[in-house]
Amino acid sequence: MGKQTYKIVKSKVTEGLKDMESRKGRFRAFDAIRPAMLKMVPNYPELSNRLRQIKEYSMDHLDEVIAKAQRSLEEKGCKVYLADTAEDAQNYIASLIPKEGLVVKSKSNAGKEINISHYLEDRGVTVVETDLGDRINQLAKCEASHSLAPAIHLSIEKITQLFSEEEGIQLECTPEALVVSARKGLRDFLVKADVGISGANAIAADTGSIFVTENEGNIRAVSMMPKVHIVIAGVEKIVSTLEDAMQVVRAAAVYGVGQDIGTYVSVISGVSESLDPDLDEDTHGQGPKEVHIVLLKNGRQEAIEAGFQESLYCINCGSCLNFCPVYAEVGSKYGYKYLGGRGLVFAAFHGDLEKTEENGLSLCIGCQKCQTACPVQMATPNMLWKLRQDAVAQKGVGWKKNLIFSMLSKPQTLPVVNKLATTFGKLALKESDKGMTSRLTLNSFGLPQERVIPRFSGKSFTEIAKPKPLAKPVKKVGFYPGCVVNYTETDLGEALLHVLAENNVEVKLANEDVCCGIPSIVSGDLDHAKTMALKNIAAYSSLEMDALVFVCPSCAVAFKEEYPKLFAEDSPELQKKVRNLALKVKDINEFLSQDIRLKPPEHRVAETVTYHDPCHLARSMGVKKEPREIIQKIPGVNYVEMQDADMCCGFGGSFSLSFYELSQRINEGKLKDVADTQATTLATSCPGCMVHFRDGIAQHAMKQKVSHVVQILSRAYGRR
Known part of the structure; x- marks a missing residue:
């Protein structure tokens, strides 16, 4: 970049962080949707896997399902137009609308993709959004801020002002009054419209049926009232069967808003064929005489060819x-x-x-x-x-990252940098209660003066570490400390050695290692990542061990998941070495819980403890219950589960250097959840999370101690 x-x-x-009104709206929506979704999803345990299979099949057989859908739709009297580009779609749609015509439009992500509303308005067509959120945005002349709740960024006072101006009277500032006003305002447009435009949640190829789901009822009116109905949909919306389409509709409700099904589900299978003989044929509301399906290709084939097929599985929930x-x-x-x-x-x-x-x-x-x-x-x-x-x-990766990654890939460099930082760091850094702060403002390096960073250790962990010799160990493990433990959190490394010695586990350290490579991988710099990986593979593959343990889940994920990807096209010999090493990777919580019989700790730790799940540990490695079980085995600990324990802390390694203000804002939400537990100790299983939490706690003048699970367990084994 x-x-x-x-x-x-x-x-x-910066602009997004300053817009606190929009943030309030988003969190109002989250507070309603998140718990409803989390409660509803377990009721459909097979839905996600089934839906993925449906979408995979459709994309793997895209030409086939497009052709089948086109035949089925045309047999039902629909007209199908395959648009290679957004411009093709715009021109075709414009050709169907009378000059200075009136269009009523429902929510359509594909419509937004091709910018159809603005395109038609520029040509003299009146376009009226009928989705309540989209209508609000149209009146406010702003863009949607959420796919399902597009106007959550606007306050009810602002919305009241917009509708009052539209209606010409001062409305009551209540949701009920605004809904009544919106419906009244839209009614005339729906009756008089020349054309209705909608999207599609799914299109069943076998029956030529278009599925749309909603909670307001406006899409049903848009598809039924005007004489011409235009559906705009990406080709990825096509699925093989009617039953598959119902799965899409179900998932949109379950995952999108936490409902078992949308309030309204409309299935459109062709033009209207049953006009009421007692009504004039021009009377609106009897269904469309014409149904046009505009199927967008618009770069999708290019996405598949470039390896981004999975992005087309999205159902826009x-x-x-x-x-x-x-x-x-x-x-x-x-x-x-x-x-x-x-x-x-x-x-x-x-x-x-x-x-x-x-x-x-x-x-x-x-x-x-x-x-x-x-x-x-x-x-x-x-x-x-x-x-x-x-x-x-x-x-290229940029000179700063190139310099940093070059240093991280050389075993001799970081110890020298660490010693220099320890010796001369006080010229730029000063001591604080929680660590070090900068004497200078170095915002471009993610180091504003108020940021608290850990103290450099002087000597690295690998220099001071002395694993205890054991005569008859129950297991032999290698230990990869990682950069944070090696140069700032050396106590965590010492705690691990103590805990494993207490459990009669022999620990082996490599003579030298380098960064795991995760910072390079997530930055897109695979050259430096491969250099680091090869050195670590050589260093740790030579150790005789039952497992390779980690206190940093990001490092563990590098060895376990990323190294096999990095060398997937290399020699069979190297691939085998990488796979064998990956199979030995264990997070320390996982190892203590599954690979040995954990020695019961005897010393009391009189603390109220809550636990934060590191992202890589909880989601990449699936380790969640093990650290909690270990904490709750410690005498004297009062364990309290925090709300949203697995939400990100905002660290993200180099992310917090590039976007410190954003990382701190994310962290503030976590700190509120921590404070609500009244815990005296915040436990986690990631050194990076520890660093970030200590900074946040210092910024907000909080009192909690931050410890790795292993450090608390080490205290319970008598280490102080």
Whole structure:
């Protein structure tokens, strides 16, 4: 990402963070949708896997399902137009509408994709949005801020003002009064409209049926009242069967808003054939005489060929946005056409990587909440990492990251830097209660003066570590400390050695290691990542061990998941070595709970403890219950579960350096949840999370101690 692009992104982030009114609206929606969705999803345990299979099949057989859908639709009297580009779709739709005609339009993400409302308005057509949120945005002359709740960024006072001006009288500032006003205002438009435009949630190829689901009833009116109905849908909306389409509709409700089914589900299978003989044929409300289906290709084939087929599984339910920590704080400033990470992929497969970067490619923190909230399990972070690789291939990684990654890949460099930082760091840093703060303002390096960073240790963990010799160990493990433990959190490394010695586990350390490579991987710099990985693979593959344990889940994920990907096309010998090493990877909580019989701790730790789930540990490695079980085995501990324990803390490694204000805002939400538990100790299982929480606690003058689970367990074994 170039300097100018970074300025554009930083400006958008700043603007988003300042818009507190929009943030209030988003969190009002989240407070309603999140618990409803989390309660509803378990009622349909097979829905997500089934839906993914449906979408995979459709995309794997795209030409076939398009042809089948076209035949079925045309047999039902519909007219089908395959649009290769947005311009093709715009021109075709415009040709169906009378000059200075009236169009009523329901919510349509595909319509927004091709900018159809503005296109028609520029040609003298009156377009009236009938979705309540879209209508509000139309009156306010602003863009949607959520796929399902497009006007959540506007206050009820602002909406009252808009409708009062539209109606010419002062309305009561209540939701009920505004709904009545909106319905009254839309009624005349619906009766007089020449054309209705809608989207589609799904199109069944076998029956030629178009499914639309909603909670307001406006889509039903749009599809029934005017004499011409135009449906705009991406080709990815086509599924094989009527039953498959119903699964899409079900998932949109379950994951999108936490309902078992939408309030209204309309199935349109052709033109109206049963006009009431007692009514004039021109009377509105008897169903359309013409139904036109505009199927958008618009870059989708290019997406498939470029390896982004998975992005087309999306059903636009908005669930990813409801759980994305970045979207929660900056709203519509993150994404392009489609909000959030999926919108960035959309921009890229339309050949505009620059647009992708400018709209937030660097903002994805990689927490994977979007993926676990997604009904098709779409791995959006992985697609964004791939786009970052494309950006680095075109423009390089930038001089600062290039310098840092070069240092991280050399075993001799970091110890020297650590000693220099310890010796001369006081010229730029000063002591604080919780760590160190900067004497200078270094915002470009993510170090404003108020930021609290950990103290450098002087000597690295690998220099001071002395694993206890054991005569007859029950297990032998290697330990990869990682950069944070090696140079700032050495006590965590010492605690691990103590805990494992107490459990008669022999620990082996490599003679030298380097960074795990995760910072390079998520930045798109695979060259440096491979250099680091090869050195670590050589160092740890030579150890005789039953497992390779980690106290940092990001490092563990690098060894377990990312190294096999990095060398997937290398020699069979190297691939085998990488796979064998990956199979030995264990988070320390996982190892203590599953691989040995944990020695019962005897010393009391009189603390009220709550626990934060690190993103990589909870979602990539699936380790959630083990750390809680360990904590609750410690005498004297009063364990209190916090709300949303697995929501991201906002650290994200280099993310917190590039976008410190945003990372702190995300952290504030977590700190509120911590405070609500009245815990005296915040436990977690990630050194990076620990660093970030200590900074946040210092900024907000809170009193909680922050410890790794292993450190608390070590205290319970008598270490002080």
